[in-house]
Amino acid sequence: MPEALTSALQTPGLVWLAVAYGIAGLVRGFTGFGTALIVMPVAALLLPVPVAILLLSVTGFASWPSMLPRALRNADKRQVAVLAGAALITMPLGMWALSVLPRDLLRWLVSIAAAVTLLALITGWRYRGRVGWPGLGAIGGTAGVLGGATGLTGPPVILFYLAGPSGAEAVRANTILFLAALEVGIIANLFARDLVTIDALWLGLVLALPYVLGITIGQALFDPARERTFRALAYIVIGLAILTGLPLFD
Incomplete structure (x- = not known):
């Protein structure tokens, strides 16, 4: 057994990470989103924030075979391309913040961003009117900065789709495709800035197992x-994850 894999299996809190990823996979398999909202508050408590962000992307790769084909058929590819392109451009700014901000402050940012997103989802926030290409660029750019700094790339885009007129199938497909596009950029930026090491990939592979199992069940x-019943359960899980990750309870 490789030494790095042995080290990954000895990670403190591995059981809790595996549980978080299993539940996150279940939620994402059904809704198309929710992984970072559930995982990051817990992972940021147990691991350095850059490593926690890397794990999100590594496990995300494992979901591609089961989720991308259906998403590619149903997504608005041009719209997702604008959102993802803007996010990839602004992501280095978030990565810079990740490299200079204190860990506890980053944990607070993770929890606050997740809580604001959850509140908007629960209250059923909606916008009126049509969002043009400049607006899409602004939404994607915001997602890139937030994702680079906290790993929560999805919230601005999730809110954009859920608050609009799109149905469940379209929301699911667009968010899956957007998050997949950004996973490559996140990994590249983390390694380019020497924020993580190759050994962390082994932990990602270990956690991919419960994650993919959860996705399979969720799909x-x-x-x-x-949809309404499952989303209600998802919101409860996300809320518990946020509470768990608050620095107040260390």
């Missing part, structure tokens, strides 16, 4: 007719 459960 099997996906049914637009049951």
Whole structure:
């Protein structure tokens, strides 16, 4: 067994990380989002924030075979391309913040960003009017900065889609495709700035197992007719993850 894999299996709190990833996979398999909202508050408590962000992207790769084909068929590819392109441009700014800000401050940012997103989702916030290409660029750019600094790339884009007129299938497909596009950029930026080491990839591979299992179950459960019930459960899980990750409870 490689030494790096042995070290990954001895990671403090590995059981809790695996549980978080399993639940996150279940939620993402059904809704198309939610991984970072569930995982990051917990992972940031147990690991350095850059490593926690890397794990999100590594495990995200494992979800591609089961999730991308369906998403590619149903997503608005031109719109997602604008959002993802803007996010990749601004991501280095968030990575710079990640490299200079204190760990506890980053944990607070993770929890606050997740909590604001959850509140908007629960209250059913909606916008009126049509968002043009400049607006899409601004949303994507915000997602890039936030994702680079905290790993929470999805919230601005998730809110944009859920607050608009798109149905569950379209929201699911667009967010899956957007997050997949950014996973490559996140990994490249983390290694380019020497914020993580290659050994952390082994931990990502270990956590990919419960994550993919959760996704498989979540996709099997996906049914637009049951969307309201499942989203309610997802919101409860996200809220518990946020509370767990607050620096107040160290």
